[in-house]
Amino acid sequence: MRLAELLPGLAPAVNALPDLWLAQAIKAQFSAWEALHLVSMSVLGGASIILNLRLIGVGMTNEPASEIQRNLRVWINVGVIGILITGLLIALPDARRLYNSTAFPVKMLALLAGVILTYGVSLPVARADGDMPAPARGWWLAGLAATALVLFFFATTSGLNPGLFHLLAAAALIVLFAIHGRMRWIYLAGLLALFGLHFAATHVLIDPYDFARGDPTNKAFAWVYAAWILGFAGRGLFGARPGAANRPLVQAVGYVTILVWVLAAAAGRWIAFA
Amino acid sequence: MVRDFLVWLQTDLGRGADGAQSWSEALLGTANFWGLLEGTHLLSLMLFFGTILIVDLRLLGAVFRNTPVSEVSAKVLPLTVVGFLILVSTGLALFFAKPLVYYHNIWFRAKLVFLGLALLNVVVFHYSVQRGIAGWDALPKPPARVRTAAVLSLAAWLCVIFLGRFIAYEWLECGKPIPHWVNVAQDCASSEYGARDVASLVQ
Numbered sequence: 242m243r244l245a246e247l248l249p250g251l252a253p254a255v256n257a258l259p260d261l262w263l264a265q266a267i268k269a270q271f272s273a274w275e276a277l278h279l280v281s282m283s284v285l286g287g288a289s290i291i292l293n294l295r296l297i298g299v300g301m302t303n304e305p306a307s308e309i310q311r312n313l314r315v316w317i318n319v320g321v322i323g324i325l326i327t328g329l330l331i332a333l334p335d336a337r338r339l340y341n342s343t344a345f346p347v348k349m350l351a352l353l354a355g356v357i358l359t360y361g362v363s364l365p366v367a368r369a370d371g372d373m374p375a376p377a378r379g380w381w382l383a384g385l386a387a388t389a390l391v392l393f394f395f396a397t398t399s400g401l402n403p404g405l406f407h408l409l410a411a412a413a414l415i416v417l418f419a420i421h422g423r424m425r426w427i428y429l430a431g432l433l434a435l436f437g438l439h440f441a442a443t444h445v446l447i448d449p450y451d452f453a454r455g456d457p458t459n460k461a462f463a464w465v466y467a468a469w470i471l472g473f474a475g476r477g478l479f480g481a482r483p484g485a486a487n488r489p490l491v492q493a494v495g496y497v498t499i500l501v502w503v504l505a506a507a508a509g510r511w512i513a514f515a
Numbered sequence: 516m517v518r519d520f521l522v523w524l525q526t527d528l529g530r531g532a533d534g535a536q537s538w539s540e541a542l543l544g545t546a547n548f549w550g551l552l553e554g555t556h557l558l559s560l561m562l563f564f565g566t567i568l569i570v571d572l573r574l575l576g577a578v579f580r581n582t583p584v585s586e587v588s589a590k591v592l593p594l595t596v597v598g599f600l601i602l603v604s605t606g607l608a609l610f611f612a613k614p615l616v617y618y619h620n621i622w623f624r625a626k627l628v629f630l631g632l633a634l635l636n637v638v639v640f641h642y643s644v645q646r647g648i649a650g651w652d653a654l655p656k657p658p659a660r661v662r663t664a665a666v667l668s669l670a671a672w673l674c675v676i677f678l679g680r681f682i683a684y685e686w687l688e689c690g691k692p693i694p695h696w697v698n699v700a701q702d703c704a705s706s707e708y709g710a711r712d713v714a715s716l717v718q
Contacts, residue, residue, distance in 0.1 A: 276680040280562060280673065287565020291591060304582060312578045313569075394552045403547035405646065407554055414597070472582075506561060509553040 245341045255340045264333035271331060278327040281505055285320025288313040289359065289502055292367055295407045299418050310367035314366030317359060344401050344508050344515040351505035354387035355498070363498040364402055371491045383496065384505075388501050395504065400515035403459070407507035409466045412500055416474045420437075428473045435466060518705050521614040543612040550614075556605040563598030564672055566591050574665035581653045617682070619689045621701040626678035631635030633671035640664045692716050 245252065258264055269275055294300040295309050332339055339345040361380025366373050373381070396402050413432055420428055439462045447454045474496065478489040536544065572578045573587045609662055610617050617623040644664050651657045655656030687693050689701060691706025697703075703710035 268645055273677070276677040278672070279557065279680060280564070283561050283564040284568060286561025287568050290562060290565060290594065291569055294594075299705050300594070301582075301587070303586060303590070304579075308579075308581075316569075316572075316578070359705075403551060404554060406551055407558055410555065411558070418594075445584050449541075449545065502561075503558065506558055507554060510557055513549070514550045 242346050242398065243343055244339070244346055247346070253269050256334050259334050260334035261333065264336070265481055267330045268334040271334060274327050274331050276333060278324060281320050281323025281327055283320075284316055285311070285324060286502060286506070288316040288320060289363075290499055292317070293363055293495035293499045294415070294418065296363065296367060296371070296498075297419050297492045299415075300453075305370050306367040307370045310364055314364055317364070321356065321359070339512070342420070342512050342515065343398045344404075344512040347391060347398065347401060348505055348512065349452060350387060350394065350506035351391045351501060353510050354384055354391055355501045355505050357387060358384035358494070358498045358501055362494050366491055366494055371488060373490060373494075374408075384501070385497065389505070391501070391504050391508075395508065398515065401508070402512050404507045404511040404515075405463060407510075408500060408503055409463060409470065409505040412470050412474070413466070415496060415499060416477070419477050420473055424473070424476070428469075431469055432466075435462070435469060438462075518615075518702070519617060521618050524611065528582050533657060533660045539611055539645055542608070549609075549612060551603050552608050556602060556609060558562065559601035559605065561598075563595055563602050566595040566598060567672060568669065569642060569663065570595065571665040571669050575593050576654075580630050580655035584657065585648060585652050587674070619632065619703060619706045620682055621685075621687055621697055622678050622681040626675055626682065627672040629671050633675060634669065636664060636671055640668070670697050 244255075259268075283348075291300055292306075292309050292313050295302065295304070295306050319448060358379055362373075362377045362384055366379045382387055394401075395405055396406075417425065417429060439459075442458050442462070443449060443455050449455065478492050526537050529541070530536065543594055547553045569578060570591050573582070573584055579587050590605075644661055651661060656662075687697050687701070688708070689698070689703035689706040690711060692711045692713040693703075693714045695714060698710040698712060
């Protein structure tokens with residue numbers, strides 16, 4: 242899926258964008274704007290991770306979710322506004338490449354899903370200390386649908402789909418934080434064993450340059466990783482202690498909101514490769 | 516001596532008797548693994564810098580003013596440490612894939628300097644500034660020396676991020692006509708592309 246295929250009528254306008262004076266001005270300082278994009282992403286990432294981990298029931302659990310929301314919403318706004326402004330600016334000189342990129346529309350869709358889930362669900366749920374107001378339920382369904390679409394395009398786009406391992410790694414890490422005691426060690430041991438098996442399969446049993454066999458093996462392992470991670474996450478969700486901020490639905494909001502921003506960032510990075 | 520070691524690292528380590536690729540060359544030549552490493556390095560920045568920002572903002576008195584600093588640190592810094600460990604391990608692997616390119620890159624060298632300064636600030640904070648924490652732990656706005664340490668931390672890490680991003684650009688590569696001091700700073704004379712001073716070209 243490329244914007245060039247979806248919106249072919251935009252081609253003349255897109256081709257003209259890099260010649261604008263603003264695009265030329267940005268091009269001269271492109272690396273600095275790129276670095277600012279990364280900083281904005283990090284500001285959003287940090288604030289979003291802490292807020293949503295609280296919804297999962299991890300991290301700053303001594304504070305009510307509403308207190309964390311009150312303190313961090315400004316920084317979430319700074320991060321989102323920052324990525325939008327710097328993203329628009331760095332897209333101008335690069336417009337033709339982005340128009341023909343398979344990763345760019347996936348990133349845009351993930352950005353939309355991230356905004357819906359953050360402003361429509363995560364922040365309102367945290368503000369209500371774990372209660373889900375009626376409008377948030379609607380946004381939750383819309384955000385889930387958008388996230389499912391992102392996942393579909395991410396997984397089915399050749400060249401971009403290796404980036405899904407970023408999502409798996411992030412999900413694995415969150416679940417590692419979220420589970421406790423003996424289960425954490427069992428979970429970690431399983432992950433490490435899977436990683437060892439994966440490496441042996443794709444580097445010893447199969448020649449690393451044998452892509453015809455390596456590609457389906459990688460995909461099969463991605464499913465196994467996902468099943469392992471989801472299994473333990475599900476156990477955490479449905480074995481949750483009673484308490485407003487730890488209800489399965491609220492925890493799910495926390496997981497999905499963090500992961501959708503990871504998807505957006507991963508798709509952004511893979512614009513360089515896909 | 517450092518360069519000789521890096522040449523060995525890049526071209527000899529792991530090379531079989533049949534003259535196949537070294538481990539460094541094999542890592543750089545992977546279809547997707549190098550991209551995954553680079554992506555993970557960037558993504559872990561969200562975890563590392565994003566969480567250290569929150570702790571530094573608390574030290575500045577900008578967020579969680581009603582929560583003791585020690586509590587924010589205890590809950591948030593473990594995330595920062597995990598982010599840092601991922602950043603360092605992926606960073607080392609990325610360096611291993613192209614050690615000579617990074618060795619002769621002024622932005623990489625500057626990044627290491629600021630990384631050192633940022634870590635020094637962490638040590639100074641831990642062993643000096645934090646000693647009297649009982650006196651200011653619960654203050655909405657900690658004392659000036661604590662806030663100074665937070666500003667220095669943020670400034671150093673921002674420099675690390677900016678310089679890290681600049682590494683990808685080739686403006687000051689060895690072999691190109693560049694200022695003399697840059698040639699010296701990144702030891703271009705010993706690189707395979709040599710040193711070309713822009714001043715000598717102008718004359």
